[in-house]
Amino acid sequence: MLIGKLWSFSGPRSYFVPFFRHFYNSPNMAKSKFEYVRSFETDDTCLRNCYIVVRLDGRNFHKFSEQHGFTKPNDNRALGLMTRSAQSVMEELEDIIIAYGQSDEFSFVFKRTSNWFKRRASKLMTHVASQFSSSYVFYWKEYFEEQPLLYPPSFDGRVVLYPTNRNLRDYLSWRQADCHINNLYNTVFWTLVQKGGLTTAQAEDRLKGTLAADKNEILFSEFDINYNNESALHRKGTILLWKKHEETVIRRMKQPNAEEKEVPVTRSKRRVENLYCDIIGEQFWEEHPDILEEDNC
Ligand SMILES: Nc1nc2c(ncn2[C@@H]2O[C@H](COP(=O)(O)OP(=O)(O)OP(=O)(O)O)[C@@H](O)[C@H]2O)c(=O)[nH]1
Numbered sequence: 001m002l003i004g005k006l007w008s009f010s011g012p013r014s015y016f017v018p019f020f021r022h023f024y025n026s027p028n029m030a031k032s033k034f035e036y037v038r039s040f041e042t043d044d045t046c047l048r049n050c051y052i053v054v055r056l057d058g059r060n061f062h063k064f065s066e067q068h069g070f071t072k073p074n075d076n077r078a079l080g081l082m083t084r085s086a087q088s089v090m091e092e093l094e095d096i097i098i099a100y101g102q103s104d105e106f107s108f109v110f111k112r113t114s115n116w117f118k119r120r121a122s123k124l125m126t127h128v129a130s131q132f133s134s135s136y137v138f139y140w141k142e143y144f145e146e147q148p149l150l151y152p153p154s155f156d157g158r159v160v161l162y163p164t165n166r167n168l169r170d171y172l173s174w175r176q177a178d179c180h181i182n183n184l185y186n187t188v189f190w191t192l193v194q195k196g197g198l199t200t201a202q203a204e205d206r207l208k209g210t211l212a213a214d215k216n217e218i219l220f221s222e223f224d225i226n227y228n229n230e231s232a233l234h235r236k237g238t239i240l241l242w243k244k245h246e247e248t249v250i251r252r253m254k255q256p257n258a259e260e261k262e263v264p265v266t267r268s269k270r271r272v273e274n275l276y277c278d279i280i281g282e283q284f285w286e287e288h289p290d291i292l293e294e295d296n297c
């Protein structure tokens with residue numbers, strides 16, 4: 001009614017044009033005059049042919065783990081929840097070929113030929129980080145049961161490009177070696193405290209300057225622990241891979257001029273598989289030749 005009155009009073013052009021002038025430079029242009037601000041955006045397209053690695057790491061998890069009563073040195077609920085969240089990332093986002101996690105971190109490797117989100121680093125990283133963080137909260141209760149989540153956790157993310165298979169393998173080896181070094185230290189440290197009755201300061205002192213062999217020896221000779229028999233999950237971290245499998249379902253089908261009948265239909269599906277094994281040596285890569293693509297792509 002009011003619009004009708006205004007329309008007839010001043011005519012459509014005189015009424016609307018000053019208003020639209022805020023948005024259009026000329027009546028023929030489809031873009032607003034504000035559109036130029038887009039040119040301030042920087043191009044963050046990841047270089048072609050490179051593997052794109054997104055690594056997430058929990059923010060201030062030293063405090064988070066204390067406040068949520070994580071068991072020391074390893075909390076299987078926390079590790080399980082990290083892996084569940086990483087699985088959700090793999091299932092929801094495209095083109096991740098392998099993921100590797102330990103402690104409060106997870107690395108996701110996108111295939112080198114991926115064109116997901118036009119290879120824009122910020123899109124890839126933020127999707128991984130937000131899918132992971134929301135899954136961590138979503139699945140918290142499944143792993144921590146009675147332990148309430150006291151505040152929202154967050155994860156930082158970074159993108160690193162690796163141009164060759166060797167570089168990518170070395171990256172993953174670096175993370176797994178880090179897992180080994182930290183876990184060996186933490187295992188001896190907490191064994192000295194929990195079983196040996198040392199204070200944390202005394203345990204720290206005892207381990208100052210020790211090499212891996214010394215730490216293995218302390219565990220073996222003083223606590224009858226063979227480090228190699230400790231949980232592979234803790235020693236090696238978690239590898240997530242796609243595994244193909246056949247799935248047969250019974251479908252009711254109707255052929256023309258025939259009775260409806262039940263027919264088995266087999267489909268090739270893929271699901272995420274968890275492994276806790278060495279990825280530094282050759283064996284893993286020989287057993288999983290589909291992960292890496294040719295270097296000369
Ligand atoms: N008790 C226990 N603590 C864990 C476990 N996993 C991770 N953490 C804690 O999480 C920390 C992760 O280390 P960092 O990522 O280097 O440090 P951060 O405190 O998260 O700090 P920023 O990453 O720099 O924000 C470890 O030092 C532990 O304190 C676990 O299974 N049990």
Ligand SMILES: [Mg+2]
Binds near residue numbers: 058104
């Ligand atoms: Mg952290």
Ligand SMILES: [Mg+2]
Binds near residue numbers: 058
């Ligand atoms: Mg960390």
